[in-house]
Amino acid sequence: MEPAMIRSAFLLSLALVAAAAQAEVSVRDDIGNTVKLAQPAKRIVSLAPHMTETLFAAGAGAQVVGTVDYSDYPEAAKKIQRVGGYSRLDLEAIAALKPDLVVGWQSGNAAAHLEKLKGLGYTIYVSQPNRIEDVASEIERLGTLAGTGAVAHAEAERFRERLAALRAQFGGKATVRTFYQIWKQPLMTVGKNQIISDAIRLCSGDNVFGTLEQMAPTVTVEAVIAANPETIIASGMGDSRPEWLDDWKKWTSIDAVKRDNLFFVPPELIQRHTPRLLEGTEKLCRHLETVRERRRKKQP
Structure with missing residues (x-):
């Protein structure tokens, strides 16, 4: 292949990657709402410790700009700015972080707080996994929203394999x-x-x-x-x-x-x-x- 053609192919591949990164993403959250973003989230606020940990598992830890008290795993989560506790959110602190995605917890966050954030125009993903296998799906969905799908899918598959082994054993x-x-x-x-x-x-x-x-x-x-x-x-x-x-x-x-x-x-x-x-x-x-x-x- 001629050098010019190689360069053109390389530039085309970069353009395709860039376009994919900017593509609209959409998932359904645990309460059945469709969560849609014009492009993968770059600034995420997590309103529950388990969601912070799951975002890291999905490869999206670097995008988490705010979280709540007791978000202590992995170690990097301890350094993220706090926006209150999961049951006593600081809505002003959340707004100041300018998130393009807020990840909430149905049975932990006050419904009024989630509705307020939604009313202010923030995109909300609500978590409520009630079955163990739901955790794998949630990892994948958060990876989709954060643009880290490959990492998230690999982690979800490891989870499913270990879950299957536990079921077989016990x-x-x-x-x-x-x-x-x-x-x-x-x-x-x-x-x-x-x-x-x-x-x-x-x-x-x-x-x-x-x-x-x-x-x-x-x-x-x-x-x-x-x-x-x-x-x-x-x-x-x-x-x-x-x-x-x-x-x-x-x-x-x-x-x-x-x-x-x-x-x-x-x-x-x-x-x-x-x-x-x-x-x-x-x-x-x-x-x-x-x-x-x-x-x-x-x-x-």
């Missing part, structure tokens, strides 16, 4: 009646549509409050005693086992207490809808395996 096991405790006062658990319930199902567990419609219902100690779970698993707030998990030891009629099946999963691994959810799910599954082993030892 699916079809003997059922374990499970009480998942988020907090002590008020005593909170997870309902049927919460993603942790999906993790419990993957591990062949049965959420004893899995018929409740609320995402994070409040229950009573009496209700837990009546449900008689074979294991109690808690997350709490930090990366260490909450002291209040051992408060159950005084309720000796509960099978979980009789067999010392009181376990902990770090909240950042299971309460955030991110790729690390699979780490938390695996820990949960292994706890249920311990319950089964102890059950077998009790049998004659």
Whole structure:
């Protein structure tokens, strides 16, 4: 090929890349709204820690110009400017950042705040993944909006492969009646549509409050005693086992207490809808395996 032709072909390829970068992008968010941008987002504000982490996983961390408190993973997320907390947003701080995309959280952000931002003309993507597999789709959708589709697709495929491996390993096991405790006062658990319930199902567990419609219902100690779970698993707030998990030891009629099946999963691994959810799910599954082993030892 002649040098002039090579140069022309090279310039054409650059033009095609540039055109693709400027092309309109569109996805459907978790509440069914079509989110459309004239070109991939260059300035993104994330209104939830899990969304910040997922944006980084999708290859879009460099475009995140604002986020909320507790957005601490990966390490680079700690350096991003804060716009309040997910439940107490600073709308003026968000506006000052001039985002071309705002990523919100349906069950965490106040609906009034999201409506206000939408009314001000900002493009809003709303996140609410209630099933583990939804995380992979969300990575891909955010990658589309940020123009990092290749990175996002590769990450989503890795997630799906690991998820399939966990299902193959822990699916079809003997059922374990499970009480998942988020907090002590008020005593909170997870309902049927919460993603942790999906993790419990993957591990062949049965959420004893899995018929409740609320995402994070409040229950009573009496209700837990009546449900008689074979294991109690808690997350709490930090990366260490909450002291209040051992408060159950005084309720000796509960099978979980009789067999010392009181376990902990770090909240950042299971309460955030991110790729690390699979780490938390695996820990949960292994706890249920311990319950089964102890059950077998009790049998004659």
